[in-house]
Amino acid sequence: MSVSGDHTVVLRGVAHRYRGRDADVQALAPLELEIGAGEFVAVVGPSGCGKTTLLQLLAGFLTPTEGTVTVGGAPVTAPSPDRGVVFQQANLYPWMTVRGNVELGPRLRGVPRAERRRIAERYLELVGLSEFGGAATYELSGGMQQRCQIARVLANDPAIMLLDEPFGALDALTRDRLQDELHRIWRGSGKTAFFITHSVEEAVYLGTRVLVMSPRPGRIVLDEQVPFDAGARTAELRATPAFVAFRERIAATIGQG
C-alpha cells in the first residue's frame, strides 16, 4: 500500500439542501474544511447533524447545492475508486464468494484473474479472513462481514477511505477489536481516513483529529488534533488522564450543541 500524488481534500463554502415534500431541508450549513493527506479525521455529532451527507459529498454520491469539494485540486463530481467507502452495513454481494467480493474492485478495472486473486489473498490475510475466501458471505458473522468489506475497499488501494459508522452495528467486543485492526491497517499506509461515528470514545481513540458537528443544519463546532501520538492503540490508552480529559471535553461540546 502506498499513496502518491496530492490528495488534500478541500471543501469551500460547501452546503447541502435536500428537497423535501413541503420544504427544503438544510442538512449542511456552509462550511470550510481542509483534510491533509494521511490524516485520520474522526467526525462525531448527534444523528441528523449531516455527517453522512458530508461523507456522501466527499464520496461523490451527492453534489453540494453550494460550494465545491476538491481532492488534490480536482473537483469531485462522481465516485472514484481512489476514495473507498466503508458503510455501516457490509453491503457484500451474496452471489459472490468472500474472495469474489474482495476481488471486485480490481476486476472492474480489468486486472487479470491471477493478479487479482493475489491481491484478494493479500487483503484477506490483512483482515484475518484467509481461511474464508471460498465461503459464502452470508455464512460470516457481522464482524467478519465488516472485515470483508474493509478488505474489498483496501483491494482498490484508495488514497482516501471514507467510513460511515462502520462498527456501529457490532457488539462491543468485536467493535474494540476492529478498531484496533483498522488503526493498525491505517498506520503507515499513508492513507487518509474520514471516519464518522456517534461514539465519542471511538472518535477520540481512532482519530488524529476530531471534528464535532452541530445538529441540523450541520456545521463544525470543534476541530482539534488529539493530544496524543498516532502510534499503536492499546486498551491502556483509554484510561490515561489525557485521553479521559479530551473525551470529556468532546462530550461536553456535543452536549452544548
Place this chain on the structure above:
Amino acid sequence: MRRVATRLAIPLLSLAILLGVWWLVVELRVWSEVFVPSPASVWERLKEGESVHDGQVGLSGYYLHQHLWASLWRILRGVAFALVFGVALGLALATIKPFRLVVEPYVNFIRSLPPLAYFSLLIIWFGIEDTSKIWLLFLAAFPPIALSVLAGVEGIRRERVDAARALGASRWQVVRFVTLPSILPQLFTGTRLALGFAWTTIVAAETVDGIPGIGGLAWQTKKFQQTDVAVLCIIVIGLTAIALDQLVKQLEKRVLPWHGKA
C-alpha cells in the same frame, strides 16, 4: 422419515377422499354421466389416449403426450420470448423515467385484457398456425415478467449500488454486477407467474387450429359432449402446470442459494 410420511399422507388422503366422493356421486346417479363422467371412463380415455384403438391413434388422431408436448412447446417458446423482452422492458422501465411514464400504462392495459379479446387480431395478422398462438402466449406472459423486474430494480438498496460505484463500477458494470444478480429472485417469481398465465391462456390459444394441443383437445370436447375427455385434459393440464412450477422453484433454489439469507 416420519415427518415426510405425514407430509405425503395428508395430500394423498385428501386425493383419495376426492376420488371417493367423485365415484360416489357417479354411482348414485346424482347427475347424468354426460355432466359428470365416471372416474373409470376418464381412465379409459387416458388409456385410449396412449394407444391405437379401432384403427385410430390416441385421441383426435394424436397420442395424449403429443397433445401435451405440442402445448408445452408453444408455452415454452412464448415464455422464452417473454423473458427476453420482459427483462429488457423491465430494466428500461426502471431506469429511464420518461420511457416509464409513456410505456407503463400500455403494459398495464395489455395486462388487463382477456387474451381472447385480441386473439382475432393476431389470427388475422399472423395466420392460424403456431405464430399467432405463440404471440398470444407471449402477450400473456411478458407483463408479469417486466413488472417483476421493475419491482426488483426498485427494491435494490441504494447502498448496494453506491458500494459498487465507489469501487469504480461504470453504469454498465453496475447493471452487470449488481442490478441483474439482485433481481434474480423477482425474475424467478415473474417467470412462475408468466408460466401460470401462459397455462391459463393455452385453451384460448388453441381454440383455432389447436390440434395437436391439450387445450385444443379440451376445447373440441364440447362438440360431442365428451366430458370424460374434458376432465382428462383438465387433470393433465393442472398436473403439468404444477410440475413445471415445481421445476422452476427447484431451479431457483439451486441458482439462488443466497436468497433470503442476505
